[in-house]
Amino acid sequence: MPKTSPRNTDAHAAGAAGHRGPLATPAEVAAYLGVPVKTLYQWKYRGIGPNVHKVGRHLRYRWPEVDAWLRARTSYDLTA
16 A cells, blocks of 8 residues: 555545635646646746736745636537
8 A cells, every 4th residue: 555645635625625715826737727826937937827816925826717718618519
């Protein structure tokens, strides 16, 4: 059986998904989207990622904005 670390971000993100607060850290958003945190920083630099806000010196995301950004980029072509 593999050891689990208290810093395991995947387990934390899965547990936090049911009761997430109004603001998310880059690590929480990265786990939610399934991308590395570094990718979020690159998206911010390029201006193509979810809307991000500075709270003091920290970056934070609003969950409704992350969900809206994801919906805008998700396309399903159901025609065969």
